[in-house]
Amino acid sequence: MQDVSARRETMLGFQPPAIGxxxxxxxxxxxxxxxxxxxxxxxxxxxxxxxxxxxxxxxxxxxxxxxxxxxxxxxxxxxxxxxxxxxxxxxxxxxxxxxxxxxxxxxxxxxxxxxxxxxxxxxxxxxxxxxxxxxxxxxxxxxxxxxxxxxxxxxxxxxxxxxxxxxxxxxxxxxxxxxxxxxxxxxxxxxxxxxxxxxxxxxxxxxxxxxxxxxxxxxxxxxxxxxxxxxxxxxxxxxxxxxxxKVERHAEIRAQQFALYDDAVAELDGVKPLARDARDAHALHLYVVRIDPERAGATRDEYQRALADENIATSIHFLPVHLLTYYRERFPDQETLPVGERAGAEVLSLPLSPAHSDDDIGDAIAALQRVHARFTG
Ligand SMILES: Cc1ncc(COP(=O)(O)O)c(C=O)c1O
Structure with a gap:
């Protein structure tokens, strides 16, 4: 049995390639x-x-x-x-x-x-x-x-x-x-x-x-x-x-990983996946959640650091481009974009890859649950 109460011993990669x-x-x-x-x-x-x-x-x-x-x-x-x-x-x-x-x-x-x-x-x-x-x-x-x-x-x-x-x-x-x-x-x-x-x-x-x-x-x-x-x-x-x-086989594995995450984050107040439109086929490339700091008890950056301490690598998709140095300096009159700017501070992408096992995703979920319990406790 997998021990889901413990921190992973090795770092779980964010999105390692599935090369065979x-x-x-x-x-x-x-x-x-x-x-x-x-x-x-x-x-x-x-x-x-x-x-x-x-x-x-x-x-x-x-x-x-x-x-x-x-x-x-x-x-x-x-x-x-x-x-x-x-x-x-x-x-x-x-x-x-x-x-x-x-x-x-x-x-x-x-x-x-x-x-x-x-x-x-x-x-x-x-x-x-x-x-x-x-x-x-x-x-x-x-x-x-x-x-x-x-x-x-x-x-x-x-x-x-x-x-x-x-x-x-x-x-x-x-x-x-x-x-x-x-x-x-x-x-x-x-x-x-x-x-x-x-x-x-x-x-x-x-x-x-x-x-x-x-x-x-x-x-x-x-x-x-x-x-x-x-x-x-x-x-x-x-x-x-x-x-x-391998595209279909890999997609099935990621679909299973999406389903595991969907079930888990549904229980976590203030942690919400991006919307997926049922009229479309989604490529399931990134599992992005938004961390609402009011309800999740901490900011996205704090969640990212806490997950790294749990040996779970995450990523950010994306920081708003117009706020990055080159764009700020070159286009200083750019209007504020409130929806994107808020999202840029809240988005966090969780590990997802056909190279990961369900147990690996289980580790990421268990770590997220522990971190959430700590921040909201
Ligand atoms: C949304 C988006 N557009 C464009 C690119 C650029 O693609 P490439 O890295 O192959 O140049 C990437 C990332 O790689 C991306 O995520």
Whole structure:
């Protein structure tokens, strides 16, 4: 029997990758094949992901950040333009807007799922708005229909949403361009990597030119645009292909972990998970709770420290981007965003990974229960 009254002896990782012998074998085989850089495995990943995402074109890239950046460049976003985005995201989402020379316009999120609020997006659209860049936080699709109805190109940051469906439609098949990440913690992980899914052949062609200097006929080459070095290596693509084979099995494990957390936090006053919309398929990428300090007896930061003392690693998704140093200094006139700012102080992500056992999640829950009892006792 597991002793749930005691602190874990070793640190429980927040989101360790679930890498098995199959991924190791695939890497060895790729290395033996002689393809270190982009080659047949990257092409196969694009084909299989296009099928999986129900999208006409998928382009493999070096990172989710590169995917977002090149999607914006492909849509012609540049100096003088505005791109509307959310403050509750990884800074990469806003950084790529800055890299194009455009200005990120942060608008506030909804209180229940912390995704961008479509009503506030509508209010923020101006004649300079060149794109809208919403995020599917934790795996919950953003509310795409009212955002798309505004008639402005939408680049969806689906770094957390490889398995998501919005009202029955696969995320990846809906927005003008949808960007995924293959970063080490993601549901389909290659270590590093990214994908753009689009049904727009012009966007796909532009990204092909931008991600790598276009090859000519062997003896000659030419460049239509000064491209970026943002292609995905076959070594990494071979890992992602195996992870794609396992995507459903891994999702089932995380679903079980979500269920364990849901049952446990329902009993903890002041600890509440983010809302998940039953009309959508959630990718179950992050289990985020909000810690209400009034009711939970302590702040999120105090909970995070107390859990670390219990050998439970947690994370924060996310600190509001507009409050980070660069954005505060560069855009000092940014309005306050009360919903996002409050959430940024309350969110805490609990350990979640197909590499964890139910006992591991049991340890995290037992630690959270002990910490909660201490703070509220
Ligand atoms: C919401 C979000 N957008 C973009 C990214 C960037 O992806 P990558 O790390 O693959 O560049 C991440 C994290 O990795 C993310 O969480």
């Amino acid at each position: 012998d199959e991924e190791i074998a695939a890497v060895a085989e790729t290395l033996r094949s002689g393809w270190l850089t982009t080659g047949p495995r990257a092409a196969e990943l694009e084909r299989r992901m296009a099928e999986y995402l129900e999208a006409e074109h998928v382009l493999a890239l070096a990172s989710g950040t590169a995917a977002l950046h090149l999607a914006l460049v492909a849509l012609g976003v540049g100096p003088g333009d505005e791109v509307i985005t959310t403050p509750i995201t990884w800074p990469a989402t806003a950084n790529v807007v800055v890299h194009t020379g455009a200005t990120p316009i942060f608008v506030d999120v909804r209180d229940d799922d912390l995704n961008i609020d479509p009503a506030r997006v509508a209010e923020a659209v101006t004649e300079r708005t060149k794109a809208i860049l919403p995020v599917d936080l934790a795996g919950q699709p953003c509310d795409l229909d009212p955002i798309l109805a505004l008639g402005v190109p939408v680049v969806e940051d689906a770094a957390h949403a490889a398995e998501s469906r919005y009202r029955g439609r696969k995320v990846g098949s809906i927005a003008d361009a949808t960007c995924f990440s293959l970063y080490a913690t993601k549901n389909i992980a290659a270590g590093e990597g990214g994908l753009i899914a689009t049904n727009d052949a012009e966007v796909a062609d532009a990204v092909r030119d931008l991600r790598l200097m276009r090859r000519g006929d062997g003896s000659r080459y030419d460049i239509p645009v000064p491209g970026y070095k943002a292609n995905l290596s076959d070594v990494l693509a071979s890992i992602a292909l195996v992870q794609l084979d």
